[in-house]
Amino acid sequence: MGKLLVKQQPLQSLCREILAKPLNRSEAEIIADSLVFADLYGVHSHGVIKLKASLDRLNSKLIEPKTEIQLERDMNAVALLNANNGWGQVASVQAMDLCIEKSRTFNASFVGVKNSNHFGIGRYYTMKAAKEGMIGFACSNASNYMVPFGAKTPSIGANAFSMSVPTKNDFIITLDMSTSNVARGKIAIAQRDGKPIPNGWAITIDGEDTTDPEEAMKGYLLPLGAKGSGMAIMLDILSGILTGSNFGANIPSQFEGNEPQKLGHLFGTMNIESFIDMDKFYERIEVKVNETVSTEPMEGFDRVVMPGQQSYETYQKNSREGIPLDKAVLEELISLARTYEVDAIFIEELLSAIGGEI
Amino acid sequence: MGKIIIKEDILSSLCVEVFSCKVPLHEAKIIVDNLIEAELTGVSSHGVTKVFDYLVRQEKNLISATTEIEAERDEITTFTWNAHNGWGAVAGKQAMQECIERGKLYGVSFGAVNHSNHFGIASYYTKMAAKKDMIGFAFTNSSSLMVPYGGKTPSLGTNPICISIPTGTDVIVTLDMSTAITARGRINLAQKLNQKIPNNWAITADGNETTDPTEALQGYILPMGAKGSGLAIMVDIITGVLTGANFGSGVPRQYEEDIPQNLGHLFGTIDISKFIDLDDFYKNMKDRIDQIVNSEPMEGFNRVMYPGQIEHERKCEQLEKGIELDKEIYLELISLAKKYNVNVEQYEHILNEVR
Numbered sequence: 001m002g003k004l005l006v007k008q009q010p011l012q013s014l015c016r017e018i019l020a021k022p023l024n025r026s027e028a029e030i031i032a033d034s035l036v037f038a039d040l041y042g043v044h045s046h047g048v049i050k051l052k053a054s055l056d057r058l059n060s061k062l063i064e065p066k067t068e069i070q071l072e073r074d075m076n077a078v079a080l081l082n083a084n085n086g087w088g089q090v091a092s093v094q095a096m097d098l099c100i101e102k103s104r105t106f107n108a109s110f111v112g113v114k115n116s117n118h119f120g121i122g123r124y125y126t127m128k129a130a131k132e133g134m135i136g137f138a139c140s141n142a143s144n145y146m147v148p149f150g151a152k153t154p155s156i157g158a159n160a161f162s163m164s165v166p167t168k169n170d171f172i173i174t175l176d177m178s179t180s181n182v183a184r185g186k187i188a189i190a191q192r193d194g195k196p197i198p199n200g201w202a203i204t205i206d207g208e209d210t211t212d213p214e215e216a217m218k219g220y221l222l223p224l225g226a227k228g229s230g231m232a233i234m235l236d237i238l239s240g241i242l243t244g245s246n247f248g249a250n251i252p253s254q255f256e257g258n259e260p261q262k263l264g265h266l267f268g269t270m271n272i273e274s275f276i277d278m279d280k281f282y283e284r285i286e287v288k289v290n291e292t293v294s295t296e297p298m299e300g301f302d303r304v305v306m307p308g309q310q311s312y313e314t315y316q317k318n319s320r321e322g323i324p325l326d327k328a329v330l331e332e333l334i335s336l337a338r339t340y341e342v343d344a345i346f347i348e349e350l351l352s353a354i355g356g357e358i
Numbered sequence: 359m360g361k362i363i364i365k366e367d368i369l370s371s372l373c374v375e376v377f378s379c380k381v382p383l384h385e386a387k388i389i390v391d392n393l394i395e396a397e398l399t400g401v402s403s404h405g406v407t408k409v410f411d412y413l414v415r416q417e418k419n420l421i422s423a424t425t426e427i428e429a430e431r432d433e434i435t436t437f438t439w440n441a442h443n444g445w446g447a448v449a450g451k452q453a454m455q456e457c458i459e460r461g462k463l464y465g466v467s468f469g470a471v472n473h474s475n476h477f478g479i480a481s482y483y484t485k486m487a488a489k490k491d492m493i494g495f496a497f498t499n500s501s502s503l504m505v506p507y508g509g510k511t512p513s514l515g516t517n518p519i520c521i522s523i524p525t526g527t528d529v530i531v532t533l534d535m536s537t538a539i540t541a542r543g544r545i546n547l548a549q550k551l552n553q554k555i556p557n558n559w560a561i562t563a564d565g566n567e568t569t570d571p572t573e574a575l576q577g578y579i580l581p582m583g584a585k586g587s588g589l590a591i592m593v594d595i596i597t598g599v600l601t602g603a604n605f606g607s608g609v610p611r612q613y614e615e616d617i618p619q620n621l622g623h624l625f626g627t628i629d630i631s632k633f634i635d636l637d638d639f640y641k642n643m644k645d646r647i648d649q650i651v652n653s654e655p656m657e658g659f660n661r662v663m664y665p666g667q668i669e670h671e672r673k674c675e676q677l678e679k680g681i682e683l684d685k686e687i688y689l690e691l692i693s694l695a696k697k698y699n700v701n702v703e704q705y706e707h708i709l710n711e712v713r
Contacts, residue, residue, distance in 0.1 A: 077435050078465030078632040107436040108468045108626075112633055135596065151653035151662040163592050173595070175588040207656055227582060230533040230665040233650065234521050237531070238493070241642045244634050248649045268466075274433035275470050275600050284599045291606050292591065295509035298565055304509040307588040 004330060005322030010353040012036040014337055014346045015048055021340040022058055022065055027090045034089045034120040039323045042314035043176075045185040046121045049329050052336060053255060054118070062260055063117050067091055077102055077109035080243060085260045088119035092138075092265055096125040099267045100132050107274035112243035113265040118142070118254060122162025123176040123308070129269045130166040130174075133278060137268035138162045141240040141247060143254045143261070146180055146221040149229035152207025154220045155249040158184065159235035164308070166272075167289060168282035174308030179232035180221040187216045240264040322353075330354065362688055363680040364708060370394045372691055372705050373409055379698040380416055381423050385448045392447040392478035397681050400672035403543040404479045407687055410694065411613065412445075412476070420618055421475050425449055430472075430602070435460055438470040438601060443618045446477030450496070454483040454625045458490050461627030468495075468626040470601035476500070476612060477623055481534040481666070484522035487627045488530040491636055495626035496520045499597045499604075501611040501619070504538055504579045507587030510565030512578045513607040516542070517593035522666075524630075525647065526640030532666030537590035538579045545571050545579075597622040685709075 012032050019028035031054075039047035057063045067086025073079060079098055083091035095111045102109035119125075122138040129136025142157030158180035165173040182201050190197045191213035199209050202216035210216050223229035240247030245264030252259050272281050295304040318324070330350070337347050370390055377386035389412070397405035415421045425444025431437055437456065441449035453469045460467035477483075480496040487494025500515030516538035523531045540559050548555045549571035557567045560574035568574050581587035598605025603622025610617045630639050646664075653662040676682065688709070695702045 073633060075632050076464040077467075078629070080633050105434075106464055106466070107433045108466050109435070110466050110628055135600070147656075148650050148653055148662050150655055150659035151650070152656050153653050155649040155653060165592070165595050173591075175592050177585045177588060203656070207654070224585060225582070227535045227586075230535060233531070233646075233665055234523070234533050237523050237643070237646060241639060241646060242493070242628075242630065242633050244638065247642065248646055270436065270468055270596075270600075271433075272600065274436045275431060275438050276602050280602070281599065284605070285595065287608075288591075288595060288599055288606055291513045292506050292509075295506055295511055295513060296565065297508050298505075298510050298561070301508035304506050307591055 002327050003324040004327055004354045005324055006330065006350065007322045007353050008036055008040060008319060010346075010349040011039070011048065011323060011325075014333060014342070014350045015051055017342040017346045018051065018055075018333070018336050018340050021342065022055070023087075024066060027067055027087055030093050031087055031089045031120075034124050036323075037124050038121045039325065040315050040318045041121070041123070041311040042318070043121050043311065044325070045183060048325070048333060050118075050120075052332055055336065057117070057254075060258065062258065063087065069094055072114075077106040078111070079109075080112045080114065082114050083116040085115055085117065085262070088113075088117040088140075088263065088265070089124075091116050092119045092125055092267070093128075095265065096128050096136070096138070096267045096269075099269045100129055100134060103134055103269040103271045107271040108269070110266060110268045112239075113267075114243040114245040114262070115260075116245070116263045116265055117261055118263065119265055121176060122160050123164060123174045125267055126162045126164035126176075127172050127174060130164040130172040132269075133166060133273060134269040134271050136162075136164045138265065139235045139239045140265040141236045141245070141251060141263055143257070144249050144251045145184065145253070146223055146232060147203065147207075148233065149223055149226045152203070156223070156229070156232040156236055157251060158221055159232045159239070161231065161235055165285065167285050171289075171306075171312050172308065173285070173289070173306055174311070176308070176311075179224055179228040179235065181224050181228065182221075184217075184221060187213050191217055239266045242266065360685045361682050362685045362709070363682055364688065365680045366394060366398060366677060368705070368708060369397070369406065369681055369683065372695060372702075373406055375700045376409060376691065376695050376698060377413070379700065380413060381445065385425060385445055388451050389445055389447045389478070392451075392482045394681075395482050396479040397683070398673045398676050399479070399481070399669035400676075401479055401669065402683075403541065406683070406691065408476070408478070409691060413694070415475070415612075418616060420616060421445065427452060435464045435467045436469065438472065440602075441471050441474040443473050443475065443620070446475040446498075446621065446623070447482075449474050450477040450483050450623055450625070451486070453623070454486050454494070454496070454627075457625045457627040458487055458492060461487070461492055461629045462490070465629050465632035466627065468624060470597075471623045471625075472601045472603035472620065473618075474603065474621045474623055475619055476621065479534070480518050480520035481522060481532045481669070483625055484520050484532060484534075485530050488522040488524040488532075491524055491630055493524075493628040493630060494522045496623065497593045497597050498623040499594050499609055499621055501613075502607045502609045503542070503611065504581055504590060505561065505565075506591065507581055507584045510561070511607075514581070514587070514590045514594055515609060516579055517590045517597070519589060519593060523643070524640075525643045526636070529647070529670055530666060531643070531647070531664055532669065534666070534669075537581055537586040537593065539582045539586065540579075542575075542579060545574050549575060597624045600624070
């Protein structure tokens with residue numbers, strides 16, 4: 001499959017203009033920024049490839065065109081926002097901003113979001129906190145695709161957890177992990193390439209082991225062992241039950257479902273300088289980074305990296321050289337742009353950025 | 359070696375008598391309470407066997423007999439305490455109490471402890487919060503015995519993550535997991551039984567794969583893949599780097615090295631009722647648990663459980679019937695008690711009864 005390199009700016013502008021047709025421009029900007037951010041960091045499964053699916057949900061009236069956020073609870077270091085079935089990214093940016101603001105006063109805080117939709121990638125929010133000298137946390141629940149450890153039937157999502165820690169330079173230490181054994185996207189790729197998958201990735205709809213990606217896609221994901229299953233359950237409670245959102249088996253599928261997902265998210269921040277002098281923290285974090293990256297690698301490994309280091313390097317490369325995207329993804333974007341009657345200049349810009357026609 | 363069944367209060371009283379020969383009684387009670395909770399919940403690696411490890415270090419003056427806590431930072435919802443090389447369990451319990459009080463006021467609280475020692479079982483603290491209708495968090499770093507993912511040399515402990523969530527009943531959903539692929543205790547067991555271990559559990563001191571438990575114990579533990587390694591690094595940062603304690607390869611080993619460990623812990627609370635009415639929360643928690651335990655099990659599994667279910671069931675069973683303990687450990691406790699001139703008559707008497 002051919003990849004084309006496309007610069008961030010024309011890609012983001014085109015996505016923004018598409019979204020700005022059915023949505024407010026301010027919301028369109030946030031969503032486009034979050035999608036392209038994912039592609040910049042190499043997390044293409046959460047990038048612009050998601051645009052069409054989100055718009056499909058909008059057109060099926062499963063997501064509101066305008067995110068009317070209500071502050072349902074606000075008490076010292078805690079707040080709860082109701083996204084009223086608006087856009088996950090929009091509500092989440094507001095929630096993380098509020099969380100950061102609260103931690104400037106209280107030093108540690110958590111803000112929940114209820115009745116929301118897919119929020120994109122978690123690090124988009126946790127890295128915001130890190131840039132303010134804070135440690136950021138984000139979690140969300142998700143479509144009910146994963147079985148608890150040892151079960152045949154699903155009652156959890158591959159619930160993701162993200163955490164970011166600042167260093168004194170541009171690099172932000174970031175763990176952004178799902179609790180499944182592998183991402184569903186990896187199974188989709190195996191399906192596309194017609195290759196078998198290892199046992200342990202997924203089970204069939206009848207709860208049997210499978211190496212057939214087709215059966216796996218119809219079935220359920222397996223968690224990262226008992227520990228991954230336990231984490232997914234805890235994240236479901238923190239993001240779903242604590243916020244008063246849907247949880248577990250009650251969450252309809254993002255793609256096949258025909259009702260609002262009512263997802264929940266939880267954001268957290270800790271103000272580092274309330275624990276230790278910032279200079280001292282940065283000195284110590286540098287020691288931690290250095291001891292990790294200077295570790296002699298085991299056989300079969302080139303090097304040892306910090307959490308988020310590889311994606312940071314991808315970000316640097318993609319910012320410089322352009323984001324590698326499948327031709328089909330770009331074709332879909334252009335076709336969306338035409339459907340939404342986006343000003344031709346934005347399509348032209350994208351086309352010229354990739355060297356003309358596709 | 360055989361097992362004995364012993365009532366929780368008797369085992370506890372023996373351990374307190376032993377400990378209080380070396381540390382003030384009120385601290386002895388806290389340390390032992392933590393060890394007994396570990397025994398009750400079936401986590402015997404963190405149970406009364408730790409009495410010996412702790413006292414060995416105390417006798418070498420590697421742990422202070424009394425825990426003098428000093429507040430270094432006090433910042434509304436957060437604080438940093440220096441435990442001055444006192445007992446991890448004592449500093450930990452006090453720090454969690456502080457997090458509970460502040461969490462009740464502000465909704466959230468996180469407290470750091472530096473210059474501490476092994477704090478026992480993490481769920482001891484998180485359950486304190488859960489009993490107050492809060493979500494509790496506890497993290498600690500530990501001896502540098504684990505390699506980061508893909509590395510040959512250690513710069514991590516098997517740093518645990520622990521979260522407890524109340525259900526409105528005596529059940530507390532608790533995830534208490536290390537970030538290693540397996541517990542060191544399982545490698546010890548394989549060594550004892552003369553069995554091979556899978557090649558992804560540990561590496562030799564030279565960084566090579568091994569299936570030999572002896573080589574593994576001389577070497578280093580492997581993390582639970584890239585994700586476990588990432589989690590361990592993050593835990594090391596919030597418990598070590600953030601708190602001002604030792605971190606990474608700077609943490610000396612608990613058993614082999616004769617210097618204070620200067621471990622760091624982080625405790626946290628979220629007050630549930632600040633987010634949602636408790637009745638609604640508990641109703642949904644019941645549904646959440648039901649969804650899990652009512653799942654049809656896969657082939658090879660008897661049932662599906664919520665996090666902490668095995669430990670909860672074990673605790674209920676052992677509170678009723680008594681704690682199942684290696685006889686060898688009990689005998690060692692008694693001889694240690696004798697060494698400290700504790701009157702062991704009633705404890706030896708029990709041994710006759712159970713025989």
